[in-house]
Amino acid sequence: VPPDREPLLQGTLDLLILHALAAGPLHGHAIARWIKESSSDVLLVQEGSLYPALHRLEAREDVIAEWGPSENNRKARHYELTKSGRRRLEKERASWARVSSAIDAVLRPSGAGA
């Protein structure tokens, strides 16, 4: 891992993918680019590792996929959120907010360990 980059925490990839797709359909490469750019190049995702997660979400019917042209007119498989995917995104967002605020609370300097 390059020193200025962080690997993703386990279990957060699904949340990032669902969030990326909330704005509209994207193909795998565009999702990887979105994660990289939105995290200002901090989060490191090996692009291939997106696919098992994307297909798991598709198998759960949280996303649907369709072949279509990419921005440079090549064919790519585009993923789009379904209703159940939007519901899952809300749940995962709420769960993440709870976990991250709990960790913040633990790490706050006024805590017992400080």
Add this chain to the structure above:
Amino acid sequence: VSRRWWERRSPPSDDEIAREIRAHLDLLEEEEREGGADPDVARLRARERFGDERAIERAVRRAWSAQRAGWMDLAFPSLLSTMLIFALVGANNLRLVDSITSFLALLPSTLTAVLPTGIGIGSALAFSRRWRMTATGGLRSRCIARAFAFGVIGTVLTMAAYHFVPSANARYVELARVSTGLSPRADPDLPNPGVRQLSVPELLAHLRVVDTTWAPPVRDRVSRITRFEIHKRFALPLSCVVNALWGLACAAWLSRIRCAPLFAAAGGLGAIVLWYFVYAWAEAQLVRPGISASLLAWLPFITLGILSSLALAAKRRWSRSPTLAS
């Protein structure tokens, strides 16, 4: 119907997965070339950024097979067909059944599937003739009591098979996989002589570990699967009781038509199909947080229990009604 349902959820072909990965690699290569790399370097860098293609293809296929495992167990190839083979060849031909791949690994779940089926069809057959002959309320109450006894005996046998036969099936192996240390890992597609199903106390211990130390969202998913599994160990055997009641309801409603035992047996089999559909639906809901996993495990029992009770109550009221009875 279950086959059609399965097809609707079918995964992309190997060819389609390979095409998708190829398309991604082409986009990466093009990006590298636009950045000034020569074609060979661009290809190498694209592969480096993407990762091991073959491993990713395998991981994609695993992602689909993990999702469909519940349906595969229930819908076509394994449990239902094993049940039907049992019904067709009978207990004398156990050697033939034994030759089915992984049959021994499926023994507890096969027994727990066969017994409620047998109880449902058996009670429908046993009572379809008797119900017609027993016009009085007292004798009919005895029929109901006997059907209930059928169910209780079936429950005890199924509970013993499910809890004490030392064996394993794909689902338990899957559970063993997520609960490192509780049971050896194994390939769910092969017979696994060294793998056993987790007992209820082990599952409870595993659940405590998951709930207290694992992080969401994996924690939530594994916790729901484990909870479902624990409740299923009791809900499935107890389905013998509702199957017996359903068989009795079929016998009661169909006793006056020609070939009553045949139709009553078909009704008993219909209950099993309904049971499996509700079960398959409930298991599919496990990946969607919302309905409690414990309730989902009991849903087939509750559904069939309510339907059987309503059918019996309606028959009782219908028989008592002076206008209809005359």
